[in-house]
Amino acid sequence: MSTTDVKEVVVKVENLEVSFGEKKIIHNVSFNVKRGEIIGFFGISGAGKTTIIRVLTCQISQQNWTGNVHVTNLNPGSKKNHSKILSNIGYVPQLEELNLYYDITPLKNVEVFASCYAMKKKEAISIAKELFSILDIPEDTWNKPLKKMSGGEKKRVSMAIGLIHKPDILFLDEPTTGVDAAKRYDVLSYLKKLNRRLGTTMFLITHDMEAALIVDRAAILRDGKLLEFDSNINLITSLPSNGHVARFSIENLNEDKINIVKRFPDTTNIKTIRVGNEALEVLMDDFEKNLSKLIRFMMENGLKINAMSRDVAAFRRYFQLRIQEEEENERLLRIQQESIEGVEI
Amino acid sequence: MAKSKTNNNWNSGTFFNRLKYSLWRIVRQVKKEFQLLKIDKMNLVIALLMPPGIIMLFAFMSTSASVTIPVKVSIVSYDSNTFVNQNNYSITTKWDNYTEKYLDAVEESELLELIEFYDASEAEDEYAMETARNEMRDGNIECIIVIPVEFSELLSTGYPGIIELIPDASDAVSIQDKLNAVQDSIKIFVEENDLDPEYILMQHEEFSIPSKYNFRYNYNMTILLPFMTFGISFVLTILVVVQEKPIARLLLTPVQKTEILISKYIVYSIVLALQVFLVLSVAIANGLYIAGNVIDLYLSLYMLGFAGVSLGMFISTVSNTKTEANQLYFAFFILIILLSGMFVPIDAMPDYLQNIAYMLPLSHGAPIIKGILSKGKSFIGFDFFWLLGISTVLIIISFLVMNRKRYEV
Numbered sequence: 001m002s003t004t005d006v007k008e009v010v011v012k013v014e015n016l017e018v019s020f021g022e023k024k025i026i027h028n029v030s031f032n033v034k035r036g037e038i039i040g041f042f043g044i045s046g047a048g049k050t051t052i053i054r055v056l057t058c059q060i061s062q063q064n065w066t067g068n069v070h071v072t073n074l075n076p077g078s079k080k081n082h083s084k085i086l087s088n089i090g091y092v093p094q095l096e097e098l099n100l101y102y103d104i105t106p107l108k109n110v111e112v113f114a115s116c117y118a119m120k121k122k123e124a125i126s127i128a129k130e131l132f133s134i135l136d137i138p139e140d141t142w143n144k145p146l147k148k149m150s151g152g153e154k155k156r157v158s159m160a161i162g163l164i165h166k167p168d169i170l171f172l173d174e175p176t177t178g179v180d181a182a183k184r185y186d187v188l189s190y191l192k193k194l195n196r197r198l199g200t201t202m203f204l205i206t207h208d209m210e211a212a213l214i215v216d217r218a219a220i221l222r223d224g225k226l227l228e229f230d231s232n233i234n235l236i237t238s239l240p241s242n243g244h245v246a247r248f249s250i251e252n253l254n255e256d257k258i259n260i261v262k263r264f265p266d267t268t269n270i271k272t273i274r275v276g277n278e279a280l281e282v283l284m285d286d287f288e289k290n291l292s293k294l295i296r297f298m299m300e301n302g303l304k305i306n307a308m309s310r311d312v313a314a315f316r317r318y319f320q321l322r323i324q325e326e327e328e329n330e331r332l333l334r335i336q337q338e339s340i341e342g343v344e345i
Numbered sequence: 346m347a348k349s350k351t352n353n354n355w356n357s358g359t360f361f362n363r364l365k366y367s368l369w370r371i372v373r374q375v376k377k378e379f380q381l382l383k384i385d386k387m388n389l390v391i392a393l394l395m396p397p398g399i400i401m402l403f404a405f406m407s408t409s410a411s412v413t414i415p416v417k418v419s420i421v422s423y424d425s426n427t428f429v430n431q432n433n434y435s436i437t438t439k440w441d442n443y444t445e446k447y448l449d450a451v452e453e454s455e456l457l458e459l460i461e462f463y464d465a466s467e468a469e470d471e472y473a474m475e476t477a478r479n480e481m482r483d484g485n486i487e488c489i490i491v492i493p494v495e496f497s498e499l500l501s502t503g504y505p506g507i508i509e510l511i512p513d514a515s516d517a518v519s520i521q522d523k524l525n526a527v528q529d530s531i532k533i534f535v536e537e538n539d540l541d542p543e544y545i546l547m548q549h550e551e552f553s554i555p556s557k558y559n560f561r562y563n564y565n566m567t568i569l570l571p572f573m574t575f576g577i578s579f580v581l582t583i584l585v586v587v588q589e590k591p592i593a594r595l596l597l598t599p600v601q602k603t604e605i606l607i608s609k610y611i612v613y614s615i616v617l618a619l620q621v622f623l624v625l626s627v628a629i630a631n632g633l634y635i636a637g638n639v640i641d642l643y644l645s646l647y648m649l650g651f652a653g654v655s656l657g658m659f660i661s662t663v664s665n666t667k668t669e670a671n672q673l674y675f676a677f678f679i680l681i682i683l684l685s686g687m688f689v690p691i692d693a694m695p696d697y698l699q700n701i702a703y704m705l706p707l708s709h710g711a712p713i714i715k716g717i718l719s720k721g722k723s724f725i726g727f728d729f730f731w732l733l734g735i736s737t738v739l740i741i742i743s744f745l746v747m748n749r750k751r752y753e754v
Contacts, residue, residue, distance in 0.1 A: 059754075
């Protein structure tokens with residue numbers, strides 16, 4: 001790694017392991033984040049996303065974790081670094097009520113949090129107004145009690161407060177949770193806008209796959225293990241046929257019918273995902289060559305196809321396939337272990 | 346189609362059928378409520394144990410209230426025919442020594458406890474009256490019995506005796522008790538000495554409120570001022586930590602837990618200073634009689650209020666939920682009120698309750714306020730330093746608990 005690269009890295013995590021008592025929560029996780037990037041950590045509940053963010057934001061005592069971790073070149077394991085690290089980072093929690101004082105105005109909230117960084121009131125208000133404008137928070141709400149604002153507006157005020165001291169990194173915990181479907185894209189586009197305008201590094205943890213639209217690199221976590229960490233495009237193109245997917249609507253779709261598809265003889269690399277009751281998505285090698293053969297194979301085996309379409313897989317599909325693959329690997333490993341134990345007995 | 350186990354036609358069928366399903370739903374709801382209740386175990390424990398605890402406390406206090414507490418007295422004798430040697434109590438008289446006989450009667454009475462006898466005749470103890478008054482100011486005695494110059498002579502010659510009584514009038518409610526106790530001693534004295542039952546009991550109240558002041562208002566203020574100052578500052582702070590959700594977020598800035606707590610103490614100390622100032626201003630404007638110094642009164646009220654702030658902050662820090670804080674507040678407040686001596690004198694309580702009572706802030710704060718208002722005492726003394734000590738202990742515990750508390754966003 002060159003000297004320039006070292007400077008660019010704002011979060012470095014090597015062999016991170018987190019345990020509480022006997023229970024290991026994070027297993028040997030390593031990654032780094034470069035200045036100006038938007039990083040997304042994706043995983044279902046209990047995957048360990050929040051635990052990692054808590055280590056990075058000095059919320060978990062060094063007694064509970066091991067590894068080489070640096071945030072803005074400072075080790076969060078050392079208590080004397082906490083104040084500096086917390087000055088260098090911003091945080092937007094999942095729930096606004098944990099971040100905001102609802103009875104006072106957005107600008108007064110800004111004053112409260114800016115004072116924690118020893119910022120002057122005038123400077124804080126000036127930055128807040130700039131952030132509020134970028135985030136399209138209506139000016140007539142700036143001096144009204146926060147409780148009168150809509151959920152989306154509160155979320156944006158929360159983001160502005162996270163950025164008030166111009167942090168190097170902004171951590172966002174489930175930024176789209178609690179926001180209705182239509183507004184989720186707004187929240188994500190505001191984050192992208194902030195990243196472009198201010199150059200702030202963003203580290204978001206979420207189970208909302210739509211967030212992958214704005215991230216530069218995505219990490220997939222499962223049971224405390226980091227399965228993947230790469231750009232969205234690299235992850236999708238690593239799928240068979242660069243992620244080309246055929247979507248079939250099959251009458252009375254069930255496991256038996258899916259198993260028939262999996263037995264398609266012309267390729268060994270075939271992946272299937274059931275979507276809803278009747279739809280099945282299929283990815284395979286040599287997509288163009290094999291698609292017509294697959295359709296014929298399915299019909300010959302009694303599968304009634306009502307409709308068919310083709311597309312390129314989105315991150316959501318990649319995530320599902322990766323998790324599915326991991327579960328299958330674990331299942332096979334378990335069977336293998338059980339059989340070994342059986343032989344030993 | 347097979348009949349479903351759970352019938353969907355809940356609102357149809359017979360009355361008993363509907364009743365049955367209604368009861369079933371209620372049972373499910375009750376089960377759910379119990380599950381919710383079990384989550385906050387501390388709250389449940391307080392809710393279940395506090396009411397019987399209060400009843401038991403009342404019962405203990407009521408039982409002990411039937412015990413007679415003798416009135417503590419000192420006797421100052423100016424009876425010129427009487428000489429009592431303080432060292433060996435040898436007495437020389439010209440007339441029958443009725444002072445000695447009265448002393449016997451006082452000692453025999455169960456309603457009086459003789460603390461000190463001063464012989465002020467023949468200038469034996471010229472500062473006797475001043476010493477006795479100081480004793481009463483300090484609360485060591487509750488009244489002074491003065492035996493006049495011709496006490497033995499009058500009784501020996503068949504005249505009615507005269508006894509002067511100086512009760513501590515700062516506790517207006519108990520004046521009658523003191524009078525009754527002295528009358529009991531006179532009754533014993535008359536019966537045992539076969540005297541004419543006629544006697545004159547002259548009463549001069551000490552530390553009473555001057556006549557130009559409203560007695561009822563001033564008497565009530567000696568109780569109300571400490572209760573109100575303590576109670577309001579206490580209730581004001583019980584939720585300040587526990588209900589502030591963004592504390593967890595504040596801790597993700599360079600701000601420390603101790604800084605958050607210190608800032609709260611500062612704010613509520615300033616509010617308290619203003620509160621005490623307003624309370625005193627209004628009280629004085631309405632004719633509050635202050636025998637002592639108004640600055641002493643301000644400082645002692647402030648100290649008592651600060652003990653309330655410290656206790657409130659302590660509760661707010663140790664509680665995990667607002668409900669828990671409210672429950673703890675109620676439990677503490679009931680305990681403090683019950684054991685403050687307002688319902689039953691602290692000295693009449695069993696020893697273990699006295700020990701608890703004397704640990705509580707109001708048991709020390711109320712006497713300071715009363716002493717300044719009625720007796721002109723200074724705020725400096727054991728009670729003041731006790732309040733300071735207990736506040737310090739509560740603050741230290743609050744900081745320790747706060748530092749151990751986990752906040753997560």
